[in-house]
Amino acid sequence: MFPELGQFSLILALLLALLLAVVPLTGSLTGRPILQDFARPLAAGQFVFVALAFALLTQAFVTDDFSVAYVANNSNSLLPWYYKFSAVWGSHEGSLLLWILILTGWTLAVAIFSRRLPAAMIAQVLSIMGIISSSFLLFSIITSNPFSRLLPNVPADGADLNPLLQDIGLIAHPPMLYMGYVGFSVAFAFAIAALINGRLDAAWARWSRPWTTVAWAFLSLGIALGSWWAYYELGWGGWWFWDPVENASLLPWLAGTALMHSLAVTEKRGVFKSWTVLLAIITFSLSLMGAFLVRSGVLTSVHAFASDPERGVFLMVLLAVTVISSLTLYAFRAPVVHSRVRYGSLSREVFLLLNNVLLIAAMLLVLVGTVYPLVLDYFDMGRLSIGKPFFDITFTPVAIAIGLLMGAGIFSRWKKTDSGWLGQRLLWPAACSLILATLVPLLFGDFEPWAFVGVFTASWVAVATLQDLWQKSASSRGRLAGARRQSRSYYGMVLGHLGLAITMAGISVVSNYGSEREVRMSPGDSIEIHGLTFNFVRVGQRQGPNYTAESAEVVISRDGNPVVTLFPEKRQYQVRRNIMTEAGIDAGLFRDLFVALGEKVGDNAWALRLQYKPLLRWVWLGALFMAAGGLLAISDRRYRIRSRQQAAEVADHEANATTVVANRVAP
């Protein structure tokens, strides 16, 4: 009976979402406050019923209710309890429900934390979120119902969760990623609402900023978690493959990064308004495109869900409708009047504009590489794939350019920056980076041009960021007082930029100095990699909760002194009978040692993959810094305390909204 209740609450949630999509919007357009006031209760109601459905699906998993088709296909009574819990989002139907849960959660959060917004504005924003959630609820109920039953032939046990997904990384990766993807819908809703009532101003930018930043922070975390999971779980020891689905998450991240910076300019200086709105539309459309790529079955990938074409069509239509309708609205409503704000050709505005141009260029490169093969295939013009070399060649120079520009941009001032003054500031970063980049070949081996350039850029950004902090915190009452005077959003920016520098340094070093070998070894054999001796001691049997494993022992030593012993495994899961590689990893801040067991290739010989990866952890550590920076920035007091200026803006906004409505009602 519980699954039927789940189905029922999904349908109720859909009805509430449809009401949310229509009623407050109508109220705001016809100027009837009573209808607008429905927005918050409807947002809350929709969340409650989606949460109930999600809880009931979880309950079906925890109680092993194999009469539910989705549970039967993705769980098993032998599965440990925590994986039963995460199996809820282990496949298409459940992960879509998680997506909807997060979407309605964001909607509720907007309803709660936007008490100081004008009523008409909040009604429109929540209505637009309602339109999005009704489409996804419709999608779920029509094409991907997680509560479908297998009656009367209830299977005795489930088909088990794909062993790749039986992992801690998978418990956290999808929720974080979806928080990011879906979070951009808030910025989108704000942008559309601003277009509808024709008010694109500093207040609008200020309201959108924290939501964009927090979504971006979650997306950064989600991408890093996915990369970390791929590294230790897939057994290949790679951390980024330029796989179309990875790209699908990188696209909104790049656009979202541009949006975050452009919003800052719009808020502080009132320029780039139309561009910012366009970016908000692009970012969310890219999130939707990610959903389409993953769920339509057009891709060959570890992420692709085996899927029926109906779902692809639905998502394609949803994406097309979103893009076309929002761009049409944009074409008619975006401000065409040139802003009267002036800025010089060397100013923070220009630096941020260039940052946007480069980020969008990087995004387009990734987009071309990802979508081009799909488009050709769709028109039956041949099957081809675009691999890692394309992305490496094109993306790297743009990333370097972004970093170099950023170091200079950190010092730049609004309106006008003196070029001589700026040049002087840049002496320190230039000198320090040159030294650090020269040290790299001495520490890690041969001279590699890309590693040199990459490390130079990374330390250029880091030194500039720290130098700026040092200068800004100078105070007559001492350094500490000066440091305390800086706002949290400033520290958020410092953390974010340092994070980027850390990630860049990590990527540059690990991709140029990492070594990897695939070898055939018998017990007793040893191989030397980067001054370390990998000694293959033996292979034994081991019994896990729902698998049996062959576990190898590999002792790694340097000059006869043992460093670490690793136990890579080859597991066979009992239910699906499939084989999984569980790598042995010694993680360290400065280097990772990785051993994966391949197949048995002789009587007692095994294939082994041995890797030495310097600074690999930095790639993900940087993402943690970025996410922490984002979260710190939104805790800034100016988002919490209603300042007098803001109150005035709200009043002004309300007055204006009434005139807009009056104008519209008048004829």
Add this chain to the structure above:
Amino acid sequence: MHPTRKKRLTIILFLIGGLALAVGLTSYALRQNINLFYNPTQIADGEAPAGVRIRAGGMVEKGSVKRDPDSLKVRFRVTDFHRSVAMEYTGILPDLFAEGQGVVAMGRLMASGEFVADEVLAKHDENYMPPEVQESLDKAASRTSASR
């Protein structure tokens, strides 16, 4: 010229130059890094170019997997049940590589007609078939039934 116009012109010229450079580099990089997919029938019929990095895929023929006793070299045949192609790969095969299963390999076709793979991808769960492989199997199947 008016200073504002001059500034605007500089920006526009800069953007156009940058855009042209970006488009040029991208299309060059694309041309260098595209890997076309060929099925075993196309390769056997000599439609695939030799010495160029391409992708090939199909089902691993039953009983065709042979290992070299001293190294990680492995030989197998990939078929679409119409024609088949011999493949050679040195390294660790993916966990789900098995006889009678679908694979996609990336590598070069030698003049001898053998395909030397530098990367082998297998499907990631038992219900999933790479779309390329499915399509080439369907094509081969329709060809076989047509010739009957």
